[in-house]
Amino acid sequence: MKQQVIKVENLSKAYQIGQIGTGTVSRDFERFWATKIRRKEDPFLKIGETNDRSTKGTSDIVWSLKDINFEINQGEAVGIIGKNGAGKSTLLKLLSRVTSPTTGEIKVMGRIASLLEVGTGFHPELSGRENIYLNGAILGMRKKEITRKMDEIIDFSGVERYIDTPVKRYSSGMYVRLAFAVAAHLESEILIVDEVLAVGDAEFQKKCLGKMGDISKGEGRTVLFVSHNMAAVKSLCSKGILMENGRIVKNAGVDEVLNVYNSNFQEMESEVSWTIDTAPGNATAKVLSVRLVTEDNYFAIEKDAVLEVIYENLIDNHSLNVSVSVFDDKDTYILSSPNLSRSPLPKGIYKSTCVLPKDFFNKGKYYFTVLLIGNNFDLITQLDKVVAVDFDEEGTKRGEYFGYWAGAVRPYLKWDNLLLKH
Amino acid sequence: MMDKNNSEDWDLVIKGHTSLFDLKFNDLWHYRDLLFMFVRRDFVSFYKQTVLGPLWFFIQPIFTTIVFTFVFGNLAGISTDGLPQYLFYLSGITAWNYFSDCLTKTSTVFRDNASIFGKVYFPRLIMPLSIVVSNLVRFGVQLLLLLCMMAYFGIKGENFHVTYGIFFFPILVILMALLGLGTGLIITAMTTKYRDLTFLVSFGVQLLMYGTTVIYPLSAAPPAYKRIIELNPMTGIIEAFRFSFLGKGQFSLWSLGYSAIFTLVVLMLGIVIFNKTEKNFVDTI
Numbered sequence: 001m002k003q004q005v006i007k008v009e010n011l012s013k014a015y016q017i018g019q020i021g022t023g024t025v026s027r028d029f030e031r032f033w034a035t036k037i038r039r040k041e042d043p044f045l046k047i048g049e050t051n052d053r054s055t056k057g058t059s060d061i062v063w064s065l066k067d068i069n070f071e072i073n074q075g076e077a078v079g080i081i082g083k084n085g086a087g088k089s090t091l092l093k094l095l096s097r098v099t100s101p102t103t104g105e106i107k108v109m110g111r112i113a114s115l116l117e118v119g120t121g122f123h124p125e126l127s128g129r130e131n132i133y134l135n136g137a138i139l140g141m142r143k144k145e146i147t148r149k150m151d152e153i154i155d156f157s158g159v160e161r162y163i164d165t166p167v168k169r170y171s172s173g174m175y176v177r178l179a180f181a182v183a184a185h186l187e188s189e190i191l192i193v194d195e196v197l198a199v200g201d202a203e204f205q206k207k208c209l210g211k212m213g214d215i216s217k218g219e220g221r222t223v224l225f226v227s228h229n230m231a232a233v234k235s236l237c238s239k240g241i242l243m244e245n246g247r248i249v250k251n252a253g254v255d256e257v258l259n260v261y262n263s264n265f266q267e268m269e270s271e272v273s274w275t276i277d278t279a280p281g282n283a284t285a286k287v288l289s290v291r292l293v294t295e296d297n298y299f300a301i302e303k304d305a306v307l308e309v310i311y312e313n314l315i316d317n318h319s320l321n322v323s324v325s326v327f328d329d330k331d332t333y334i335l336s337s338p339n340l341s342r343s344p345l346p347k348g349i350y351k352s353t354c355v356l357p358k359d360f361f362n363k364g365k366y367y368f369t370v371l372l373i374g375n376n377f378d379l380i381t382q383l384d385k386v387v388a389v390d391f392d393e394e395g396t397k398r399g400e401y402f403g404y405w406a407g408a409v410r411p412y413l414k415w416d417n418l419l420l421k422h
Numbered sequence: 423m424m425d426k427n428n429s430e431d432w433d434l435v436i437k438g439h440t441s442l443f444d445l446k447f448n449d450l451w452h453y454r455d456l457l458f459m460f461v462r463r464d465f466v467s468f469y470k471q472t473v474l475g476p477l478w479f480f481i482q483p484i485f486t487t488i489v490f491t492f493v494f495g496n497l498a499g500i501s502t503d504g505l506p507q508y509l510f511y512l513s514g515i516t517a518w519n520y521f522s523d524c525l526t527k528t529s530t531v532f533r534d535n536a537s538i539f540g541k542v543y544f545p546r547l548i549m550p551l552s553i554v555v556s557n558l559v560r561f562g563v564q565l566l567l568l569l570c571m572m573a574y575f576g577i578k579g580e581n582f583h584v585t586y587g588i589f590f591f592p593i594l595v596i597l598m599a600l601l602g603l604g605t606g607l608i609i610t611a612m613t614t615k616y617r618d619l620t621f622l623v624s625f626g627v628q629l630l631m632y633g634t635t636v637i638y639p640l641s642a643a644p645p646a647y648k649r650i651i652e653l654n655p656m657t658g659i660i661e662a663f664r665f666s667f668l669g670k671g672q673f674s675l676w677s678l679g680y681s682a683i684f685t686l687v688v689l690m691l692g693i694v695i696f697n698k699t700e701k702n703f704v705d706t707i
Contacts, residue, residue, distance in 0.1 A: 016705070016706075098539070098704055099701065105437035117541050130463075134459045142455055
């Protein structure tokens with residue numbers, strides 16, 4: 001059986017939110033009095049509550065992590081995933097000893113190196129080489145260890161030419177390359193990585209992922225990887241830990257965990273319906289329901305999705321049609337698409353569907369506004385951002401690029417390559 | 423597989439509450455290379471970003487000495503124990519500057535390094551220690567200035583002489599460094615929560631200077647205040663410093679011993695409070 005390298009037991013972390021400053025002296029005193037003199041439980045920890053951003057809390061203490069337990073074996077690559085505010089970063093901070101737990105403990109075998117942000121402590125005035133020494137030392141390497149690995153680090157970073165230039169003259173890409181190179185050559189048994197792949201070009205990202213794969217599979221070291229990039233998590237990690245509101249929801253193989261994440265965590269309303277009394281509209285027509293569907297209710301940009309609008313026509317000979325407008329999460333108006341076939345309809349309940357084609361949207365959130373339009377192009381009702389979807393990405397179209405793919409939409413335009421001259 | 427439940431079987435146990443006196447000195451030792459890299463970084467960055475570079479090390483003590491000579495020596499006519507005024511003030515300022523630099527710079531360690539401390543773990547004590555060592559370089563340069571001035575006034579035939587006290591010089595430097603460090607550690611730990619203490623520091627250090635024998639000799643202090651001035655641990659150190667280099671001043675092993683004990687107490691207190699604060703300060707700053 002494999003050896004355990006990390007064992008987390010009943011780990012909790014409470015944060016004080018709101019204003020720190022006023023009243024802290026008296027509060028500190030009260031706390032001191034209760035815990036140290038009277039040996040009672042800390043009064044400010046009793047009133048804690050789970051960390052849910054969207055509901056307004058009643059106390060100043062939130063539990064960013066609450067009773068976390070897990071174990072990690074040597075050589076495993078574990079992806080930690082979850083929504084923003086789920087407690088991933090707090091967990092990493094505790095593991096890397098940046099801050100300490102409120103209760104519970106973490107037991108570790110071997111050295112931990114953490115990369116919560118690449119290039120920590122880089123000084124702009126120092127040369128690349130000097131920064132390798134400085135950054136390496138900050139990450140816990142001894143000077144002779146760095147000297148021994150210097151050539152390897154410079155080689156991996158690919159910035160040989162500028163190695164004796166102050167890093168303030170580096171491009172941001174070069175900066176990250178150098179920083180990652182230092183961290184990747186740490187001789188630690190456990191490596192913690194947080195979202196470093198968000199920068200750098202495709203070639204370097206591939207190199208980073210490859211290096212991290214080598215570290216876990218080839219060298220038998222343990223990697224903890226926190227990312228929102230599911231494609232990268234899937235390709236790198238063998239196990240996954242899914243977190244929500246400071247607790248572990250699922251701790252299993254990476255595929256299983258990603259499935260749970262994909263099905264449970266599309267937080268936004270993809271379906272809205274009304275009763276006939278509350279249905280929006282007027283005396284001529286009313287909207288009964290709007291929903292977004294796919295075959296298996298998993299929304300990914302590589303799959304078709306369908307917008308369904310069900311409405312009731314209350315008068316005969318009514319030229320009704322539905323129009324949809326799409327916005328992204330920055331409120332950019334992406335497009336609008338009306339149903340152009342207008343023909344007079346008899347009374348009855350109708351369903352209009354509109355296919356949102358695959359390979360068109362980008363990963364992320366989109367909001368759909370639905371309009372119902374009647375005779376003479378009268379607006380019967382406008383349902384602003386009535387449904388929304390957070391598209392995931394299966395990553396099958398990416399090839400070997402795992403980085404951020406910008407754009408309000410992401411259609412795969414047709415490319416051709418012609419040899420013009422040999 | 424053996425189930426490991428004892429904490430001894432693990433290399434590292436991270437938990438919320440540790441002993442106050444678990445000061446992790448072996449951890450500190452492991453990171454000793456980092457200390458010298460920080461010192462080097464401080465020096466190189468200071469040197470590279472200024473027009474006059476290391477000249478700044480001289481400008482501040484020279485001008486302060488001139489102003490003190492004019493105000494306290496000429497206008498107020500305060501005694502300098504028969505020493506040349508320039509030498510008297512410069513010696514006091516050199517020693518005082520080292521102490522006050524150590525204190526003021528370590529007193530903002532948490533705030534100045536919040537971003538790096540929030541990203542990566544290393545023994546936090548490395549940072550204030552590197553400040554004390556960096557300042558040593560600056561102190562050395564200013565000491566050189568003092569020695570040059572001594573040579574100049576020596577050739578002019580002024581009345582002063584280096585004494586046996588010079589053998590205590592390393593101890594004096596260590597005491598100043600540790601006293602500044604200890605006080606700074608206490609203050610920086612407190613300022614993570616009570617930010618307004620920062621204002622007190624620059625102001626307090628200035629006032630404290632007047633409570634130390636920088637601008638007047640202890641022998642010239644009125645008897646009523648002499649006791650109070652002697653209670654200041656820096657007084658014994660500055661007096662001994664002046665006695666070593668210039669041959670005037672009150673050198674007593676008693677007052678040095680008092681300063682040493684005071685320093686050790688402040689330092690231990692400082693380290694304990696600092697270590698307690700470092701674990702969670704990221705959450706409050």
